[in-house]
Amino acid sequence: MYFSRRSKVVKRGRTRFVQLTAQLTRISHESSAATADPPAPTDGGPCEALYRLQVCRSALSIRLRFGGFAANAGKKYGLSHPPTYTGGVRCSVTSALVAAAMIACCLCVWTGDVVAQEITEKPPSHLPAFIAVGAVDDTAGKDLIVPSIRAAGRLEKTSSFGVDIDGNEFDPDWVLNTQFRFGLKADSGRSLGIIRLFAEFEHDVVAGPVWGGGDGQTADGIFAPSAVPNSTEYEDHTFRRANARLSIGPFLTLGGGIFTSHWGLGLLANDGAARSRSKTASFVDPRGGDVVIRALALTGPYTDHRLTFFAAYDIVHHDDVLVAGDEATQWVGGMSVGTMVPFQAGVYGVYRMQKARSGKETNVGVVDVFGLYNADFGRFGSLGVAAEAAIIFGETELGPTPVAPTHDVLQLGATLRASYDGGLGGAVLDVTYASGDQNFDDGKQNAFRADINHESGLLLYRYVLAAQTARFPITAADPELVGLPSEDLERLPTRGALTNGFTVFPRGWLRPADGLEIYGGPLLAWSDVPYADPLQTRLSGGKPMNPFGKSPSRFMGMEFDLGIRFTTQLFGTKLEVAAEGAVLAPGGALQMGGGTMDSIFGGRFLLSYEL
Numbered sequence: 001m002y003f004s005r006r007s008k009v010v011k012r013g014r015t016r017f018v019q020l021t022a023q024l025t026r027i028s029h030e031s032s033a034a035t036a037d038p039p040a041p042t043d044g045g046p047c048e049a050l051y052r053l054q055v056c057r058s059a060l061s062i063r064l065r066f067g068g069f070a071a072n073a074g075k076k077y078g079l080s081h082p083p084t085y086t087g088g089v090r091c092s093v094t095s096a097l098v099a100a101a102m103i104a105c106c107l108c109v110w111t112g113d114v115v116a117q118e119i120t121e122k123p124p125s126h127l128p129a130f131i132a133v134g135a136v137d138d139t140a141g142k143d144l145i146v147p148s149i150r151a152a153g154r155l156e157k158t159s160s161f162g163v164d165i166d167g168n169e170f171d172p173d174w175v176l177n178t179q180f181r182f183g184l185k186a187d188s189g190r191s192l193g194i195i196r197l198f199a200e201f202e203h204d205v206v207a208g209p210v211w212g213g214g215d216g217q218t219a220d221g222i223f224a225p226s227a228v229p230n231s232t233e234y235e236d237h238t239f240r241r242a243n244a245r246l247s248i249g250p251f252l253t254l255g256g257g258i259f260t261s262h263w264g265l266g267l268l269a270n271d272g273a274a275r276s277r278s279k280t281a282s283f284v285d286p287r288g289g290d291v292v293i294r295a296l297a298l299t300g301p302y303t304d305h306r307l308t309f310f311a312a313y314d315i316v317h318h319d320d321v322l323v324a325g326d327e328a329t330q331w332v333g334g335m336s337v338g339t340m341v342p343f344q345a346g347v348y349g350v351y352r353m354q355k356a357r358s359g360k361e362t363n364v365g366v367v368d369v370f371g372l373y374n375a376d377f378g379r380f381g382s383l384g385v386a387a388e389a390a391i392i393f394g395e396t397e398l399g400p401t402p403v404a405p406t407h408d409v410l411q412l413g414a415t416l417r418a419s420y421d422g423g424l425g426g427a428v429l430d431v432t433y434a435s436g437d438q439n440f441d442d443g444k445q446n447a448f449r450a451d452i453n454h455e456s457g458l459l460l461y462r463y464v465l466a467a468q469t470a471r472f473p474i475t476a477a478d479p480e481l482v483g484l485p486s487e488d489l490e491r492l493p494t495r496g497a498l499t500n501g502f503t504v505f506p507r508g509w510l511r512p513a514d515g516l517e518i519y520g521g522p523l524l525a526w527s528d529v530p531y532a533d534p535l536q537t538r539l540s541g542g543k544p545m546n547p548f549g550k551s552p553s554r555f556m557g558m559e560f561d562l563g564i565r566f567t568t569q570l571f572g573t574k575l576e577v578a579a580e581g582a583v584l585a586p587g588g589a590l591q592m593g594g595g596t597m598d599s600i601f602g603g604r605f606l607l608s609y610e611l
Contacts, residue, residue, distance in 0.1 A: 144186070146186075147182070147183070150609070150610045153176065153178040153179070153608075154606045155176050155604060156174070156177070157173070157175065157602065158463050159601045161597060161600050163470075163547060164547045165547065168222050168471070172213075172228075172229065173213075177208060177210070178207065179208075180205050181203070181205075181240075182205075183203070184201045185198075185201075195248060196246070197244070197246055198245045202239075202241035203237065205238075207288075208233060209230050209232070210234055224493055227470035228466065229462060229466050232288070239258055239291075240291055241257075241260060252299055253296070253298045254297055255297075259291070260273065260289050261290040261291070262289075264386075265415055269348070269451070270451035270452075271290060273286065278511075279517075280419070281508065282428075283455065283563060283580055284453065285604075286453035287453075290316075290320075291317040292316050292319075292330075294312050294313070296310065296311075305337050305338055306338065307337045313329070313331055314331075315328075316354075320449070320452050320495070323490055323491060326355070327355050328352060328354035329352075332349070334347050334348040340372065342373060342376070343374070344371065345370065346369070347368070348367075349365070350366040351364075360488075361396070368390040370387070371387055372386035381421050383420050384421075386416070387415065389413070390413050391410075392448065393410050395409055399445070400487060404442060406443070407445045409444075410445075411447065411448035413432075413434045414433045415432040416430070416432075426508070428507045428521075429504075430507075431505070434498055434499050434500060435500070436448075436527060438532045448499060449494065450499065454498060456497075457523040457582065458581075458582040458602055459583075461525075464586075464590075465494055466493065466494055469492055472489065473493065476489050476492070501556065502527075502528060503525045505521065505522075505523045516566050517565045519562075519563050520560070520561050520563055521561065522560045522561075523560075525555075527552070527554050527556055530546075530553075530554065530589070532552075546591070548592040552589040554589065556586070556589045558585050558587070559584040560583055564578065573611045575609050576608045576609075577606070578607075580604055581602070584602075586600070
């Protein structure tokens, strides 16, 4: 009799568990597309924890193993991964697991409307994320403290290639580049009524090359220090975020502290956090990011379209424009509208005041516009389009010449992304333009430089042009060849950023199994103006010449990138393993004495774990 009653209680518990899990499944299916890894809520709130429970639901349903009864009940209630029978388990263990799962599912169902609201306001996973300059997510939530941990590493290498007319080569060793990041978010939610408090902390440790890299490449003076690929210094600690914000309803938000800065597709302001996601076919593994000490004020969101206005004053702590000894401050302002589903747009303005160690000043303005739109065709998939364009204007005293002690700055950059998600497969097209500058001695600076962490493939910009331009400061300063060298030559290397280029990067992706993705495509690149080496151009009397002393064509080459990635959820944590490779066929812009450069090969292995 005892075992009979106990069996009935356990069966009722199992039945209730299956029902509640099925209810959670229906909520998630109604609010987001049923993908292997749907976009996660990022407010750090209870919905994020519930999302993690949701994504590991399949693992739980398999591992609880309630026997044949649970398998049949799972099919009855429509679970996508019903439990399967593999043998009995101890009744006490089963009862404990059932009780814990029932409590968790009850919490999920109790806040199911919040889960739906969170997920429906997130963009499809194949669209880029829009991040404003510090707004607190006002989605309904409860007070909480949420930690986060991410450990990542990549092991990469390329074949050797020439960098100048003298036959010098860049021949890197294997490089191990790591990152360990932990953070903490605290949010008062609705517990204080109209008042909301939010604070966050994020810290990078063991970040950068820990083995291999550029140190051995710069010892003989062939390259400018810290300019060749993977030559950034290893950092044992870097603060990325340590800030607090106070919101009074939608009327006013005030904040201050250390922030990461990001806007739109990350063409110009990029926080270095836009890691590869499923259905993007992206070849990105960012390091660093733009970090500022910011005082922030914003108002909004208003109306159903979430109209928001913001303003900020920044002391720039780190970004791609600064070199050692530089100091910069900037005023920021703008507005955004939309919820990312189906659209969002915004305009972002900056007035930047930068001073070099030598005392030379740069004062420029930036106008950056961004927009995205997504169309959902139901079972026929979804189509997304996003674009960003930026113009930089002003003047600078950097790089003066006898005839032009001050340069007028006028630079233009733009990027477009179109993506199609068909469920099991899809396609992505990136088109990017960055203006160039072929004349080093006139009174203009027109070379737009995209952020280092912006998508630009694996080899051409990250390695080949980075290494060749890292040679420029050495050759252009050789007193035996040029007499008195020009000033500010340390600013010539691209350090892996896309500049003076027009690229078309179509890619496709295929998901043959849950969590497994194969992706790749060709990157076609042209220069905006002829690719010019400062020394060879000066020796030719001003006619643009490439590093090998040849008159270059506009075609930089074709790079084919291919990758395979496996992602799995482990009880609310995420493990990702990937392998990516590339081959570059250089174009006429890189021709040498005996023709164009030989094909260049490269590849990397990536591993990351997130909690």
